Amino acid sequence: MPCQRKKSEFESKVQSTSTWSFPLLNLPAELIIHVGHFATSTRLGFPTGALNKHLVTLFGSATSIATRAENYHASRVGAVLGEIRRLGAVGKAGSTPDSGRPKVIKTLLDRGIPDHEDLDRIFRQAAQSGALQIVQMMVQDYGGIQLISSQPIRQENPLAKAIKERHDAVALYLLSLNHREDSLYAPEDLESALRVAVAKDAKVLVQALVPHLAPFSIVLSQCLFSAAVTKRSPSLVEAIISSARTANYTLHPDCIGDALKRVSVHGNVAVVKVLMENLKDDFMPGTLDRVIGIAEVLGRGEVAKLLKKYLQCELTTTSPSIISTGFKNARVLPLPFPSEPDATPVPASSLIPFYHPPHSKAPAPLTITTLSELLFYSLSVSAWKNGGPGDKGAYALRCNPSSGNLHPVECYVIGKGLDAAATVGNVVGVWHYAPDDHVLEERGTAKEGAELWTKVGQTLDGGPHAEHGLILCALTSVTFREVWKYGIRGWRYCQLDVGHAIACLSLSASLLGWSCRLLHARSLTIGNLVGAHLPDQFVRGEEEEPCCLLAIGPRQVSGTKVTIGSEQDLDSALAELATLVDFGNTGPTELSPTGVRWSYPQIEVVSKLTQREDLTTDPGDLSPAGLIQPPPIVSTLESQTILNPQSAIRIRRSTTEMSTGDGALPLSTFHSLLARTVPHLAWSAEPDAERQQPWSVLSDDFVDVHLVIAVHEVEGLAKGLYLLVRSPLQSSDTPSVLKHFLHANPTLVANAAPLQLYLIKEGYFARVMGGLSCMQDIARDGHFSLAMIGRVPSDEVGTPRYRRVFWEAGMLGQVLYHEATMRGGSATGIGCYFDDAVAGVAGLNGGDGEGTGSGALGGEFQVLYHFSVGVSREDERVRRGDPYSVVKGMDRTAPRQTA
Ligand SMILES: Cc1cc2nc3c(=O)[nH]c(=O)nc-3n(C[C@H](O)[C@H](O)[C@H](O)COP(=O)(O)O)c2cc1C
Structure with missing residues (x-):
């Protein structure tokens, strides 16, 4: 039996009592801890293990x-x-x-x-x-x-x-x-x-x-991009795609297309395989075609082989080198070539007659030479890329820009006596402009059209047009040219391209002292006039959509504003004229002999709904009452010299890379550029001066496209998001568009007057704009980039005004291109952007400005187009020099054989 130590009296007491009566331990625990702490730190200790044990419990x-x-x-x-x-x-x-x-x-x-x-x-x-x-x-x-x-x-x-x-x-x-x-x-x-x-x-x-x-x-799509390109993780890519599917999210076609391109360049077969297996139907048409080409050029044979398995068909004929429709066996009228203009600088203030013709200069008469100039300075070929004219792989660039350089817009010139053969007699000709050769192709003739032609002239200005010369320019759009590459949004690009073409024609007309106006003809009338209504002459899927009709010609020297007489009379005369036109057996050459057709029912619907079926005025035609006309803004035109407008038209290019570190844009230049986008502002105090061109093309005062501008580098202006209100002020001094913005108290920039420029949010938005513009650096690196926002109430989406709002945005783009080029800068139209995210950043509140509304991002406003302005890096692929050097050595009277 082990020997037991005799317990001390104290220990026995501790163990025998469940409620221990040692007085110290009855003290509050906090106090005991302090005592214990004191005891430990002073190494005093306590006499018994039990107490120590208890204290340890308390400490713990x-x-x-x-x-x-x-x-x-x-x-x-x-x-x-x-x-x-x-x-x-x-x-x-x-x-x-x-x-x-x-x-x-x-x-x-x-x-x-x-x-x-x-x-x-x-x-x-x-x-x-x-x-x-x-x-x-x-x-x-x-x-x-x-x-x-x-x-x-x-x-x-x-x-x-x-x-x-x-x-x-x-x-x-x-x-x-x-x-x-x-x-x-x-x-x-x-x-x-x-x-x-x-x-x-x-x-x-x-x-x-x-x-x-x-x-x-859009982050999900961007994450897919980084999972594929940065992490190169097939399983992560798969996880993102499958969760997007389950949650019903659409991955953005541009992001996935870019991801495919980049992983193909890396030669990452595993990721390419996952992308193709899961997303083959989600890529933009044309993406696969291009990526295969890239993979082949870079020697990524395995990737190319894999991708080809998914290629259902090859698109070979809508390459950018084919720049216009050709009409088989059509009689050709060569236009004389104007010589390329000298790059002479002119004082900025000397542009006032160009902005508001006619001032001093009498309008040029309408002849084949001036008609040639009109087209040369608006829609012709102005440069080549990737080689010179005629080189393999080189392609033509034109005065008018176009999304993807695909040029869906065709221009028809209608007039009497345009060619020598028809000068006498009654023939009214319908001519198709072919910019590749700078010729007109005879689309149709109205042998007995002279009388009706006079009637058309009389409905415009009651006669002077008929007297001084008149042509009509009909613009149509071959939707297929854009849609094969860009899918549904290709339709919007077509309308923006139409807007660019309208502004180009208007600017060019202005150089001749001519007027240029958009007519309210019915779409059917326009289609009938140019033969777009003849299904037998067009390849199915490649039809031309009638868009708009412009009346162009020498204006009255007196400068009286041009007005349209009766729209009904005009449309009737044109419709009657169309019945007289013989379109013969010719038709446009086929664009895609492989017969590949992408079907987009949405495009058919929007195209049909937005055709102008009657002449009833839509809300876009209402001139708001009580407009306040601001004073002329001559004083804000910079004092320095700038490039002459002819040269600017010919050398304009979309920049593919903005240069950085060139310093800020002078404030006066910024103001002048913006002032040119506001139709009702005047640079002249002349009482009879027309609204500044190209805006005089629109016959009404209704403007509802505004600019949300991210200022990156403008001298003396805080970086931030600004709103330029383009509509004229009415009696109240707060523009109604401001009600649609969430940002508290946008402040009017005082020294920008008469511009209605509001600061909506200070901050550096360059990176944000790059991201919102489909991650394009051009939107990040310039002096400023912007989003054009247009008011499109939901009940107007299916009306002609929906098209018109995109045309206005395209016109705005052309003004910015032109003005930036004249000032040594550069610009690029950006059709790719993330609409809803843009509306979110801009602070569009999703309401109708009255506290009601759908709550959808952007509300009544839709983002129409992005644009960036800055200084371009030299693009060595662009060949300047005479773009028609090869054509000039050829017989241009023979029918064109565009394949
Ligand atoms: C409606 C429209 C959208 C465009 N979108 C973009 C774009 O998103 N990114 C880009 O780099 N260029 C864009 N561009 C510029 C075109 O690529 C350019 O106009 C085309 O390649 C022809 O070149 P050019 O403007 O120098 O004649 C766009 C142009 C237009 C008219």
């Missing part, structure tokens, strides 16, 4: 640890953060987390954390440390839900922090609290969380996050 209690931690950190918040970090460290080391810690943290929290911001910090720390229990505790007991959705936490969201450290359990728990319809997280938080998850290759988290994104988030 949550209350004790909490107090010591608080003392150690000299603050309660510091103590909580420290304890959470310890917890995280324990968890990280692989051992089981210290189970006592949450109690300590709870004790500290229960003692009270008065500051809301401190609670935020604690919550974020818990998420970052992967302390699931603490995160849960804070959500349940300490208002965590409010913490998630509270403002300060948004900037450093706990979800992203948990994801970044790969604390998947915490991240999944935080996501489980969220409802897509009533989200706790701001959209930016969820988007940044997704980006982090992709960067961390966290497939599970990606799949969990996707259903929470906002419906129009």
Whole structure:
């Protein structure tokens, strides 16, 4: 039997009493701890092990640890953060987390954390440390839900922090609290969380996050791009695609097309395979064709072979080198070539007669030479790229820009006596302009049309037009040329291209002192006049859509504003004239002999609905009453010299790369550029001066396309987002468009008057604009880039005004191209942008300005077109010199054989 030590009286007392009566231990625990602390630090000790044991228990209690931690950190918040970090460290080391810690943290929290911001910090720390229990505790007991959705936490969201450290359990728990319809997280938080998850290759988290994104988030598409191109991870790409499918999100065709292109360039067969297996029907038509070409050129044989399996058909004939329709066996009328203009600078102020003709110069008479000039300075070939004229692989560029250089717009000139043979007699000719050879092709003739032609002239200005000479220019659009490459949005590009062509013709007419006006003819009348109504003459799918009709010719020398008489009479005369035109057996050459047709029912619908079927005025024709005419703005024209307009028209190019670091754009130049986009502003005090061209082309005062401008580098102007209101002010001095913006109190930029330029948000938006413009650097690197926004109430989408608003945007683009070029700058029209995200950044409130509305992003406003202005880097692929050098040596009277 082991020898038993005799218990001391004290020990016996301790062990025999369940309620220990040692007086020290009846003291409050906090005090005992202090005593204990004193005892330990002074090495006094206590006489018995039992007491020590008890004290150890007390020291190890949550209350004790909490107090010591608080003392150690000299603050309660510091103590909580420290304890959470310890917890995280324990968890990280692989051992089981210290189970006592949450109690300590709870004790500290229960003692009270008065500051809301401190609670935020604690919550974020818990998420970052992967302390699931603490995160849960804070959500349940300490208002965590409010913490998630509270403002300060948004900037450093706990979800992203948990994801970044790969604390998947915490991240999944935080996501489980969220409802897509009533989200706790701001959209930016969820988007940044997704980006982090992709960067961390966290497939599970990606799949969990996707259903929470906002419906129009482009981030998912961008993430697909980085998963494919940066991470090169087939499984991550697959996870993104499958979760997008499940959540019913459409991946942006441009992003996926770009991703395919880049991974093909890298030769990453595994990722190419995943993309093709999952998305083969989602690529833009034409993407595959191009990517195969790139892969072949770069020697990525395996990728090219794989892609070819998915290529259902080859498109070979809509390449950019074919720049206009040709009419088989049509009689050809060569136009005399004007010589290329000298690049002589002129004083900026000397442009006033060009902006407001006629001032001093008498209009040029209408002859074959002046008609040639009109077309030479508007729609002709002005340069070649990738080689000179006639070189293999080189292609022509024109005075008018076009999305993808695909040039869907065709121009028909209708007039009497345009060629020598028809000068005498009654023949009215319908001629197709072929810019490749700078010739007119006879589309049809009205042998007995003279009388009706006079009638047409009389309905315009009551006669002077007939007297001084008149031509009509009908613009049509071959939708197929754009749609094979860009899909549905190709239709919008066609309309923007029409707008560019209208402005080009108007500017060119102005150089001759001529007027140029858009007529309100019915679409059917226009189609009948140019033979677009003859299905037998067109290849199915390649039909031309009638767009608009312009009356062009020498104006009255007196300068009286030109008015249209009766639109009804005009349309009737034109319709009657059309019945007299004999279109013979000719028809346009086929664009795609392989017969590939992409079917887009949406395009057929929008095209039909927006045709002008009658002459009833639509809201676009109403001149608002009480417009205030601002004073002329001559004083703001810069004092320096600029390039003459003829040269600017001929050398204009879309910049493919903006130069950076060239300094800021002078403020006066910025103001002048903008002033040229505002129709009702005048550069002259002449009482009879017409509205500045090209805006005089529109016969009404209704303007509802405005500019949201991101100023990157303009001298003396704060970087930020601005709104240029282009409509004239009415009696009230606040433009109604401002009601549609969410940003509080846009401020009028005082020194920009008479421009109605408002600062809506200060900040540097260059990178944002690049991103919003489909990640294109040209929108980021210039002096400024902009989004054109147009008011298109939903009930007007299916009306002719819908087209008209895009034409106006295209015209705006042409003015910017031209004005920038004259001032040594450069520009690019940008058709690719993310509409809803743009509306979000611009702060368009989704309402109708009256507090009602659908709530859809952008509301009544639609983003129509993006544009960037800056200084271009030299593009060595562009060949200047005489673009017609080869053509000039050929017989241009023979029928054209465009294949
Ligand atoms: C409606 C429209 C949209 C365009 N979109 C883009 C674009 O998104 N990105 C781009 O780099 N260029 C864009 N461009 C510029 C065209 O690519 C350019 O006009 C074409 O290649 C012909 O070159 P040019 O303008 O020098 O004649 C666009 C042009 C137009 C008219």
